[in-house]
């Protein structure tokens with residue numbers, strides 16, 4: 267029984283069908299990578315899962331029950347945590363305030379010491395390079411912000427963690443750290459959905475690769491036994507695509 | 522060993538007394554001006570007005586000035602909340618006038634007990650805020666327009682309610698009027714309050730620092746905390762002593778300060794406060810963090826209009842009358858200007874409750890000083906306008922500095 271089971275999810279924005287009858291399932295202890303070209307509908311699928319958009323059609327099963335996710339708070343309650351592509355941080359708030367936004371300790375008398383201690387724990391776990399957690403997020407670099415957004419998703423021990431291009435802005439050490447973290451999350455029995463354009467990262471950590479193309483499922487692959495070429499072919503929809511042509515050209519030049 | 526939060530080698534060590542001082546200088550340099558410009562501005566205004574008319578800084582005049590600033594100050598507290606979520610309420614003047622009229626009519630003409638009349642006026646104010654927020658949440662009309670409509674409608678309602686009579690006088694021996702005009706803190710009690718405030722500041726700071734040390738985080742030194750409380754005690758003590766040479770500190774002003782402190786606590790130390798700043802900073806991020814954004818708007822507008830109604834009641838009590846001019850004229854603009862002069866950003870997400878206190882002191886100082894010079898309201902409007910422009914100018918320049926220093 268999969269922890270998270272989507273079937274027939276559709277979502278349109280006016281005339282644009284961003285998602286058409288998409289299926290997806292994630293088990294506990296499984297890392298599923300969603301890949302696809304720009305505009306394939308990956309972020310839209312993430313937003314459906316995190317309660318930002320309501321799907322037009324389709325069902326969502328969570329731990330065997332059929333659920334609706336009417337809002338972000340509902341997703342939090344179910345145990346679905348998301349790192350959005352645009353990070354969704356408040357620039358005027360500092361790192362601690364952003365980490366605990368909506369989940370502060372001590373609603374009527376904030377326990378800022380406990381929150382600061384926990385913040386440092388989370389950030390150390392990600393090898394974050396932050397001089398201080400009392401700076402407003404506006405003062406952080408792109409990668410530091412991404413680390414903060416990832417750290418935020420780990421609060422409260424979620425069952426499913428969704429990472430929308432989590433390593434796009436990260437340095438080498440931080441990228442490796444995030445990939446290690448994904449490994450650890452899998453070992454601890456979390457389900458992870460990871461979106462990435464980086465085939466090396468995808469094949470390094472994912473168990474399964476789900477390809478979206480123009481808002482539709484275009485194949486599910488086993489990450490270990492499938493070559494990058496096959497996945498790229500599914501992403502572009504062509505055996506003879508710009509990526510393989512380029513690869514052939516470079517190879518030809520080498521010889 | 523350095524504390525856990527200071528271990529990054531890029532962080533310049535800033536501990537102890539000197540550290541605290543140099544951190545403050547750093548922040549001001551980086552455009553994190555906070556209260557500095559408005560305090561400086563207030564000092565300049567006071568010096569200039571004192572030179573023009575030596576009565577300005579007399580004890581009698583300052584006692585009066587503090588009492589005068591309460592009604593508008595209470596309204597400005599609400600405006601700060603609304604500005605923090607990046608919205609505006611243009612109708613606070615009309616709401617204060619309407620609530621003054623409701624209170625006066627129920628109390629004087631219908632013979633209700635004062636507390637009940639005040640309560641009804643406050644509930645009416647609160648209902649208006651909830652109505653605004655409902656319209657904003659459901660229909661999405663900009664609050665600028667909703668509250669502009671409110672400004673006109675509630676002014677109409679106020680005139681209609683006062684109708685034929687046009688004015689209702691409150692009896693001078695009623696508790697309300699006595700509270701607003703004659704009730705002053707006895708001198709001994711004022712010094713006790715000052716000492717309590719200083720002790721409280723120290724105890725809270727000390728416990729917090731101890732807790733941080735146990736958690737292996739950097740903390741303020743006890744020496745710094747002692748000096749801070751000492752400076753506060755001496756400063757407030759001298760002010761109290763000077764005011765006590767004549768009538769002293771009005772209870773109404775104490776009430777205003779208490780309201781400001783409560784709002785400050787709510788904004789800085791509760792989950793609700795963080796939600797307010799988050800909505801003002803990035804609504805979409807707040808929504809995705811699971812914050813009920815609509816509820817935040819509703820609470821903020823309800824607080825703003827309730828405080829506006831309360832300001833109206835206090836204004837009527839101070840004047841011992843509610844009339845067609847209550848809440849009219851410059852009340853609206855002064856309340857908004859006070860919040861902005863105090864350093865609340867019009868773009869949301871920046872500002873504190875103390876902004877309203879400092880801002881209203883500036884406005885009231887100008888008003889009082891120009892009245893002493895026998896200059897009519899035309900000058901007052903003009904000068905207040907210039908000060909508002911200066912204050913926002915300083916804020917905008919600070920914003921640029923912040924951006925370049927990475928604190929935007």
Ligand SMILES: Nc1ncnc2c1ncn2[C@@H]1O[C@H](COP(=O)(O)OP(=O)(O)OP(=O)(O)O)[C@@H](O)[C@H]1O
Pocket residue numbers: 279282283284302303304305306307308309310311351
């Ligand atoms: N809020 C929106 N309003 C209208 N159309 C939208 C909206 N969000 C997404 N779309 C459309 O839905 C489609 C899928 O967008 P989505 O953001 O899911 O792509 P993506 O796969 O995440 O792409 P990328 O790799 O660039 O992040 C696009 O055609 C986009 O134009």
Ligand SMILES: [Mg+2]
Pocket residue numbers: 308309310351430
């Ligand atoms: Mg995307």
